Amino acid sequence: MRRHDLSDAQWELIADLMPRTGRHGGGRWRDHRQVVNGLLWTRCPGAQWRDLPEHYGPWQTVDERLTRWPREGLFDTILDRLRLKLNAKGLIDLDLWCIDNTSAGQPFRRRSPKKADPQEPDDHAPGLSRGGFGSKIHLVSDGAGLPLGLTLTPGQQHEMPAFEPTFMAVRLPSRRGRPRTRPKYLAGDTAYSDRPAFAYLRRRPIRPVIPPRTGGNMGKGCARSFDPDLDRRRNAIERCVGWLKGGRSIAPRHEKLAVNFSAMVKLAFMRQYLRTLRPSDRS
Numbered sequence: 001m002r003r004h005d006l007s008d009a010q011w012e013l014i015a016d017l018m019p020r021t022g023r024h025g026g027g028r029w030r031d032h033r034q035v036v037n038g039l040l041w042t043r044c045p046g047a048q049w050r051d052l053p054e055h056y057g058p059w060q061t062v063d064e065r066l067t068r069w070p071r072e073g074l075f076d077t078i079l080d081r082l083r084l085k086l087n088a089k090g091l092i093d094l095d096l097w098c099i100d101n102t103s104a105g106q107p108f109r110r111r112s113p114k115k116a117d118p119q120e121p122d123d124h125a126p127g128l129s130r131g132g133f134g135s136k137i138h139l140v141s142d143g144a145g146l147p148l149g150l151t152l153t154p155g156q157q158h159e160m161p162a163f164e165p166t167f168m169a170v171r172l173p174s175r176r177g178r179p180r181t182r183p184k185y186l187a188g189d190t191a192y193s194d195r196p197a198f199a200y201l202r203r204r205p206i207r208p209v210i211p212p213r214t215g216g217n218m219g220k221g222c223a224r225s226f227d228p229d230l231d232r233r234r235n236a237i238e239r240c241v242g243w244l245k246g247g248r249s250i251a252p253r254h255e256k257l258a259v260n261f262s263a264m265v266k267l268a269f270m271r272q273y274l275r276t277l278r279p280s281d282r283s
Contacts, residue, residue, distance in 0.1 A: 004044055005037040010274040013085070014078050030061050038062040043247045043267050070263040079266060082273035084173040086146070087180070091276055092172060096143035096209070096230060097183040098237035099166060099192065101159055102245065104261075105134035105252040135253055137265060138166040139244070142183075145236035146276065147244065147269050148172070152258050159191040164200055185209050185227075187234040209234070244268055 011033055018032040038056030042049065052059040069075060086092050136157060140149045149169035153162050172180040186201060187209040201208045209230045245251035247268050255261040 002037070002041075004041045006033065006040070006274065007278065009278045011036075013274065013277065014081065014270075017074065017078055017081060019072075019074070030057055035062055035065050039066060039267055040271060043249050043264055043271070045248055066260055066263055070259060070266070075263055075266045075270070078270055079273070080171075080173050082270065082277065083148075084175070085277055086273060087172050087174060089277075092146060092148075093143035093183075094172075094180060095183055096185045096187060096233060097140055097148065097170070098143065098187045098234050098240075099138070099140050099163070100189065100234075100237045100241060101136045101138045101162070101191075102241045102251075103134055103155055104137055104245075104250060135258070135261070136162070137244070137250075138162045139237060139240060140166055140170050141237045141240040143233055143236055145240040145243075147240055147272060150262070150265055150269075152262055160194055160196060163192060163197050167200075182206055185230055187231060187237075189234070243272070 014036075015033070019029060034055075034057050038052055038059075039062060041056060042052060042062070049059045049063045052062060056062060083092070087094075134155045136153045136155055138151045138153065138159070139147060141147050149166060149171075151162050151166045151169055167186075168181070170181060174180055182204050183206060185207050188197075190211050190213045193210050193213040197210070198208055207227075209227055211231065212226060244265070247264070249255070249264055250261075250268065253261050255264060
């Protein structure tokens with residue numbers, strides 16, 4: 001088995017979710033496992049599609065699946081399946097979640113005058129910040145550093161406009177009742193020490209673990225509610241960011257379209273979930 005390929009046990013967790021040929025005909029799909037392995041390969045070295053090794057099949061096919069499957073909801077379906085299994089096994093920390101963001105530089109500035117996909121932002125989510133031209137990935141992880149949700153914004157955008165959308169992107173399926181959408185505690189850095197964030201958490205209700213910002217626009221009771229012991233566990237999301245940016249197609253950003261770049265990040269989530277569920281499978 002090659003380094004980035006799925007093991008048999010990992011593939012069994014998602015194989016039944018792959019598309020099948022309908023009753024009324026249609027062409028045969030190329031082997032789904034081969035294509036998924038090709039997608040996972042491109043995530044790590046950050047190579048061009050034309051450099052895809054031949055044993056993964058035609059690069060055009062793998063590229064087309066990255067464009068097609070996320071728009072059909074397949075990636076979200078797979079992630080929901082894996083989160084359900086992780087939650088059932090108690091592998092997700094439901095008490096403490098962490099929020100943060102990281103920049104993903106973009107080595108080109110080409111923009112299309114039209115957007116062909118209704119899910120695609122008008123600006124493709126790049127922007128110019130002090131760190132250069134690129135995008136911001138806003139992440140939520142659990143207390144162990146397992147990624148749970150994300151949003152993309154231009155690189156110059158502040159954290160606060162993406163706070164609620166990023167938090168609302170997390171939905172943990174459960175075998176009983178509604179999906180889990182909130183923890184007991186939410187940890188973040190001083191960039192989130194702002195009244196709108198504290199007001200949102202107070203409405204949920206969620207206890208903030210956010211350091212007070214001296215002279216800043218703090219939420220009511222921020223200093224009183226701050227727990228330094230829980231704040232020390234916030235390094236979990238820093239580890240999550242470091243692992244995520246180890247995929248060289250993510251840092252820097254190699255996909256022009258925001259929906260394709262988001263799909264690459266979701267592929268990284270998928271790989272981490274599979275490794276957590278099958279820790280004996282080293283790849």
